[in-house]
Amino acid sequence: MPSTSPVVVQPSFEELGTPLRDVTFVVVDLETTGGRTEDSGITEIGAVKVRGGEVLGELQSLVNPGHPVPAFVARLTGITTAMVATAPDLALVLPSFLEFARGSVLVAHNAPYDVGFLRAACERLGYPWPGFRVVDTVPLARRVVTRDEAPNHKLSTLAALFRARTTPQHRALADARATVDVLHGLLERLAPLGVTHLEDLATAADPVPPEVRRKRHLADGLPDAPGVYLFRGPGDEVLYVGTSTNIRKRVRTYFTAGEKRRRITEMVRIAHAVTPVVCATPLEAQVRELRLITEHAPRYNRRSKHPERHAWVRLTDEPYPRLSVVRDVRDGTPHIGPFGSRRAAQDAVDALHDALPLRQCTARLPRVARVAGSPCALAGMGRCSAPCTTTQGPDDAYAEVARVAAEALTGDPSPVVRALSERIARLAAEQRYEEAGHVTARLRAFVQGAGRAQRLAPLARCAEIVAARATASGGWELVVVKHGRLAATAVTRPDEDPLPVVDALRATAEAVEPPVPPAPACHPEEAALVLGWLDQPGTRLVHVSDPWACPVRSAAAHADLAWASGEVRARVATMAAC
Incomplete structure (x- = not known):
């Protein structure tokens, strides 16, 4: 009996990601004249560069904001208008900060505030924003610091909790130094939760169930290549099939807070292994994904599991043809489709019946009837040519109707589009928007099905x-x-x-x-x-x-269904969605 013991793989550091001890963080804090980037300026920048718990450098400078410092800001920070009057302009200080922080991960307490001012300054002075990775210590603190430990998550409160060596005092460098100690304290608490790499830190603020985070090892050893991946269950059954341009990076995301789908989280909880299938091109990966989903019908995939459910609309091969919804394509007769459901196919059939007086009865009629039949109600309403009533040989009028129907299916659908467009416009003019919406849905289904068939047919013949x-x-x-x-x-x-x-x-x-x-x-x-x-x-x-070509006058020319004014389209679309 084969062993069921899991195969243990020793991944490289590159496969795991970037360990936090190897990440260079630049902890930054700003003092400003107000809270809005539009009408406020920076008065001080303070930054501390750290890696592996060691301080690598510091940067601090007052900045002339170009206007007076409000009194309440001066009382809060101690920075007065006189102090910044002789300070360098931001145009001189900002390049120094960008060089100091180059290649690092920015950290700030309430990062959107500080980073927002820095981005606005770069935009105003014509510097491209370097695209720093940003870590905000506020949501990290909310994750690991409870209300029993601290009444709030302000920097001063957290600095006291983690015994920071510097007391925050609303001055940029002092606050940045305090934030360094807070960051280290938070990382110590996050490590037992599995947050040990930079990639983990990106989603650490959004809690991940422990049983999901523990499955991260399933991504170890997977290739950094395009292809398909299969999540397998305890019995080696395929639970889910996906595709990506980088298998390892994509699979890692399933074990982070970035994955919000409830059914996928459920799938990860029971998954035991991930099988990669490396592909030469993204197209091959997409095709293989589709084939594997069709083959295995994984319970956690929602699409493409049942190709046999696709439906086609066929014009039957008999003396007096009629429309039929079928599962398979037969040789020698016009078809359109495929449709994703039988209902969509029936909408296309109803569109053709609305436009052309094709018979809707299911009986097979002889070319020449011995006894004339009785016309049905549809014939009385002018919606059926009633070939069943003739005993004088082939019905040439019905033959013309069938010819127009075949041409609409395989070539130019203009007669159908024109007839239904006129009807939709008439219904809309009478404010019968619900009926117009139903007709629109039928017309759209017909045009889409005909367009699909007209594109597929030349490819299928090649x-x-x-x-x-x-x-x-x-x-x-x-x-x-x-x-x-x-x-x-x-x-x-x-x-x-x-x-x-x-x-x-x-x-x-x-x-x-x-x-x-x-x-x-x-x-x-x-x-x-x-x-x-x-x-x-x-x-x-x-x-x-x-030969590989599509008809010039084809259904594709009517894809926009431009049959009415914008107001009518909007009203009909609203009713159709109800």
Whole structure:
């Protein structure tokens, strides 16, 4: 019987992140003439640089704010107008601070205040903000200092609690020195909670359940590469599948406060392992994610688990065709779709019925009836051509209706769009917005389904497409697509000739059986991902085995549904959402 003991991996420091003892912090404090950056100025900057508990340097300077110091500020800080009158301007002090803090993590007590003034000063003086990582000691204190220990989380209160060597006195350097001691005291309390690295500190203020934080080791040893990751349960079952451009960094986020989804937190609690699948390109990662979700149907993934639930709308192949919602595409008949649900497909059918007098009965009618049938209520309302009532041979009028329907499905949908647009505008003019909203939903479903089929059909018919796109490093990202399915992919180096790689990809690509268009030889969402990649600017076609084109007058031309004025659209959209 195989052992079930977990495999112990000794991760490197690089894999774990940056230990807090190796982080250079610059603790900063400002004194200002007021609380608003718009009409207040900085009067003093104080900063202390520390690493591993050791003070590396200090910076302190008064600053001339360019206007008098208010009396209440002078009483609070002891900084008077006379003291700053001969002090250097901020334009001279700010560059020194930015150089002092370069490459460090900024720390402040109530950081949004101090950092807000510094950012505003950089913007006003034309300096780019360096994009410092910022740590605020106030939310950290709220996490680990209880009300029993301290009545509040003011700097003076925390400095007394942690026995700071400097007493805060509303002067910049003194307050910065006190904040250093408060920071060290907070880090000591956070360490037993698993906050030992800079990456942990970023979310330490938002509590993470201990059983979730203890699972951080599942990210150890994962690759820093694009690909797919699978969370596995106690029985090695797949709980969740995800994708990322950096597997290790993405998986680490599941064990921090940044993960807010309740079902995912539940999943992490029962997960026992994470399996990585490294992919050559982000497109391959997205496709593999989709295939793995379809294969395993993980209970914590919400999308793409049931491709068999996609629906299509078909114009039947019989003497008097009608519309039908089906699960599979059959050869020789027009289809549109796929639709995410049967209801969406039925909305598209209703749109066509609203615009064209196609029969809605389900009986199979002979080409020539021996006995004339009785017209239904729809025929009386002019919504059905009633081919069941003829005994004089093929009904040419109905044949024309079926031809227009087939053209709307596979080519130009203008007759349907025009008819329903006029009806929507008429309903809106009569202030029947709820009805107009229902018609709008049907029209949108039809246009989207027709547009999808018209894009998928040429791709599904194409036996092979080879495409390339330049990478940021100077190489090429290559893909081989067969009948809509990603059959092979690779990335070349900047100094590598891509053509031999193309030949090798084509020779080793997956063999794909031709499907029945417009259905591709894969999950419809995979074909949509491939189309999205092919449509991106900069993509070059290297080889195309068959014609690949969409109709000029297609459903895509009506994607915006610009059928009424802005006011009518807004009213109808509001009603449709109700």
